[in-house]
Amino acid sequence: MATIEDVAKLAGLSRTTVSRVINDQPYVTEEKKQRILQAMDELGYVPNSSARRLRSQRTDTIAVLLPRITNPFFANLIESMEKKASQWGYQVIVCQTHDSEKKELDYLQLLKTKQVDGVVMTSLCNDWEVIEPYLESGPIVLCNEYMEEMAVPMVHMDHRKAAYESTIHLIDQGCKNISYVSGGSDTYLAEERKTGFLKALEERALPFLEAASVDWAIHVEDGRKVFNHIKDHHPIIDGVFTGSDEVAAGVVYEAVQAGWNVPDDLAVVGFDNQMLSLLMFPSVTTIDQPVAKMADRTIEVLVRQLMNPRANKARRYIYSHKLLVRNSTLKKQLVTNL
Amino acid sequence: MATIEDVAKLAGLSRTTVSRVINDQPYVTEEKKQRILQAMDELGYVPNSSARRLRSQRTDTIAVLLPRITNPFFANLIESMEKKASQWGYQVIVCQTHDSEKKELDYLQLLKTKQVDGVVMTSLCNDWEVIEPYLESGPIVLCNEYMEEMAVPMVHMDHRKAAYESTIHLIDQGCKNISYVSGGSDTYLAEERKTGFLKALEERALPFLEAASVDWAIHVEDGRKVFNHIKDHHPIIDGVFTGSDEVAAGVVYEAVQAGWNVPDDLAVVGFDNQMLSLLMFPSVTTIDQPVAKMADRTIEVLVRQLMNPRANKARRYIYSHKLLVRNSTLKKQLVTNL
DNA sequence: TTGTAGGCGTTATCAC
DNA sequence: GTGATAACGCCTACAA
Numbered sequence A, B: 001m002a003t004i005e006d007v008a009k010l011a012g013l014s015r016t017t018v019s020r021v022i023n024d025q026p027y028v029t030e031e032k033k034q035r036i037l038q039a040m041d042e043l044g045y046v047p048n049s050s051a052r053r054l055r056s057q058r059t060d061t062i063a064v065l066l067p068r069i070t071n072p073f074f075a076n077l078i079e080s081m082e083k084k085a086s087q088w089g090y091q092v093i094v095c096q097t098h099d100s101e102k103k104e105l106d107y108l109q110l111l112k113t114k115q116v117d118g119v120v121m122t123s124l125c126n127d128w129e130v131i132e133p134y135l136e137s138g139p140i141v142l143c144n145e146y147m148e149e150m151a152v153p154m155v156h157m158d159h160r161k162a163a164y165e166s167t168i169h170l171i172d173q174g175c176k177n178i179s180y181v182s183g184g185s186d187t188y189l190a191e192e193r194k195t196g197f198l199k200a201l202e203e204r205a206l207p208f209l210e211a212a213s214v215d216w217a218i219h220v221e222d223g224r225k226v227f228n229h230i231k232d233h234h235p236i237i238d239g240v241f242t243g244s245d246e247v248a249a250g251v252v253y254e255a256v257q258a259g260w261n262v263p264d265d266l267a268v269v270g271f272d273n274q275m276l277s278l279l280m281f282p283s284v285t286t287i288d289q290p291v292a293k294m295a296d297r298t299i300e301v302l303v304r305q306l307m308n309p310r311a312n313k314a315r316r317y318i319y320s321h322k323l324l325v326r327n328s329t330l331k332k333q334l335v336t337n338l
Numbered sequence C: 001t002t003g004t005a006g007g008c009g010t011t012a013t014c015a016c
Numbered sequence D: 001g002t003g004a005t006a007a008c009g010c011c012t013a014c015a016a
Helices: A004-011 A015-022 A030-043 A049-056 A072-087 A101-112 A128-137 A159-172 A188-203 A220-233 A245-257 A275-279 A291-307 B004-011 B015-022 B030-043 B049-056 B072-087 B101-112 B128-137 B159-172 B188-203 B220-233 B245-257 B275-279 B291-307
Strands: A061-066 A091-096 A118-121 A140-143 A154-157 A178-181 A239-242 A267-269 A286-288 A316-319 A322-324 B061-066 B091-096 B118-121 B140-143 B154-157 B178-181 B239-242 B267-269 B286-288 B316-319 B322-324
Touching: A004 A015, A004 A030, A015 A030, A049 B049, A061 A072, A061 A101, A072 A091, A072 A291, A072 B091, A091 A101, A091 B072, A091 B091, A101 A118, A101 A128, A118 A291, A128 A140, A140 A291, A154 A159, A154 A291, A159 A178, A159 A188, A159 A239, A159 A267, A159 A286, A159 A322, A178 A188, A178 A220, A220 A239, A220 A245, A239 A245, A245 A267, A245 A275, A245 B275, A275 B245, A275 B275, A291 A316, B004 B015, B004 B030, B015 B030, B061 B072, B061 B101, B072 B091, B072 B291, B091 B101, B101 B118, B101 B128, B118 B291, B128 B140, B140 B291, B154 B159, B154 B291, B159 B178, B159 B188, B159 B239, B159 B267, B159 B286, B159 B322, B178 B188, B178 B220, B220 B239, B220 B245, B239 B245, B245 B267, B245 B275, B291 B316
Parallel strands: A061 A091, A061 A118, A118 A140, A140 A154, A154 A316, A178 A239, A239 A267, B061 B091, B061 B118, B118 B140, B140 B154, B154 B316, B178 B239, B239 B267
Antiparallel strands: A286 A322, B286 B322
16 A cells, blocks of 8 residues: 555655645645656555544544434435535444434444544434533534533424424314324423424313323334224224324324225324325325435534534524325315325 | 543553553553553543554444435345444445445545445446456445456345346236336346346247336336326336336326226336335335345455455355235235235 | 654554 | 554644
């Protein structure tokens, strides 16, 4: 492997001059520059990135923590973040926590060990007190996940409002017995959604049917189980709120299989506007998040903080959702599949 | 940021001894070891990974190149690879090429610049002649994508056979005019599929309807366009072969919307057995790939080569698929939605 | 405009 | 068992 020294020798110049050429710095005669470029070419020289990192104390790399990349919401987030980051000259590394507190901390270690310059967290497993100390090692930006009053930038939607709206929509469609189906994480975000859901019930003077609710549903499979649970134990349920299009799809699928009429027997709302929700039959009402915008903003905020470490650390960027009404909730009306 | 030197000073010992403790090497008295561990703890010391990398010439990192992470097939692949790699103490970095030759080469640069120890390629944009030289910088393993006779390990399915089988299945169901819908990449893999498709037609003495075929379909949206194309210009088509569940889903969706009967008017097969294909109505016949097995094997082969650079470089690992027959192809028969 | 030299934090080698 | 010391490859004052 050729080093800068080899190039310098071959070109008959010093390491310094070669380094200047590598880094596009001024004060190099065009002629010598050419000589060096040729030497680099001849030797197939490429700068060793570990050495550069060690020397410059920068990695030009950002870690993005997320639960699992197979969740299309996070896949889309990464997709956009990576695009944006590369525009700024940053690499993105994908870190799947699989909802494990330990893994989350392991990945935050990347910040300490200087393998990355900054971190984006899209979910939170550990308590904030545990995470906060890592801020000493580099900036962290929250995207999607959020909390009250923290000294880090946060980019997110108002999940309370989103949940409120879709619940109101269910009620408007005539649902009286709504089951609340969630994934069981006890994050602030989950809490927000539940708050919004409960607020809607309260406003319309409907009871919260805790027994008929579920807090362990994450995947399509779980959604199917949820439906069977409802059918067998709580057939009174006529509406389902879920925090995930996958789960909603599972519920709808199984309900249809069982001969239930969706939405007339059971109306279902999802979350995230994944392709799936549109393609299901019937198509599933859901909440559209401005994923690309949030991703872009997140990277922008992080990069800005990387460039200017004493930037305002506490700003919040709140994006608005869109309730997409589809056939899984349009009761007793003649509609075309959107 | 504390360095090894700081720890050494605080413990009243030398860097060497500290280094020994860090790396679990013998020849350190238990007592001094404890002193050092305490010092590390006190200073919040963590080894600087750039320095280690520079010194050891290893990164313990593997790059996985793929077209786009939003494609569930690749997301699943990454999911498994990461799990396996971490068991071996390797990190995985996800590199999206977006089918760009330039990006693919940019990422292969990681190998040259020593940012990663090895590379997995799951798709191929550039010609092999362009990629081959990078082998000098470190091992490359192909997963999913493959070619004839190359000096790198390859882990993949027999796509020719898979395509052959699903085409035969279409024909067995009574299809006489089958449209071949692909994504237009001219990789060996795509060629293999087409070969299998053509072989089936030939065996059953059916013509290849080139005019009614399409080579630009990748996403759900494309699938919808494909259907409309067929409806408007080639209504004679009664079967569609696609190399992607997304495209198949788009075709099925649009066909149902247009009032066609799937499968009786139009039978459709997909590829990859994504959740989508099961949940669609009607559910979509598809090819199941042993994703996790291929991913595991790929990482194993790569790691083995990393540990023993002169291992057999040319081995092939071929996995078998499974044709999952579902309702999108079961013509004129009474079946339940699987 | 170019070169010299020191150090980023670690580990391997070799003495003691 | 332990500790100097010399790299790993690069960048950057500072000198020339």
